[in-house]
Amino acid sequence: MRVHVKANECQGHGTCVMVCPEVFSADDQGFAVIENAEVPAALEDTVRRAESQCPERAIEIDD
Numbered sequence: 300m301r302v303h304v305k306a307n308e309c310q311g312h313g314t315c316v317m318v319c320p321e322v323f324s325a326d327d328q329g330f331a332v333i334e335n336a337e338v339p340a341a342l343e344d345t346v347r348r349a350e351s352q353c354p355e356r357a358i359e360i361d362d
């Protein structure tokens with residue numbers, strides 16, 4: 300599973316960083332940065348939760 304953030308839609312709420320800091324971090328303006336686009340199996344459920352909670356629907360998952 301791979302994940303990426305649509306930079307033009309991310310508004311920097313930081314929800315994804317709080318839900319899964321192993322995969323998402325924030326740049327110095329609070330916008331999401333992907334630390335690991337190839338999601339380890341153990342983190343897949345957590346990344347799906349982050350995707351579902353992003354208020355801007357800015358997170359995309361490729362299964």
Ligand code: SF4
Nearest residue numbers: 309310312313315353
């Ligand atoms: S939750 Fe969505 S809008 Fe907020 S920082 Fe993460 S990707 Fe961006």
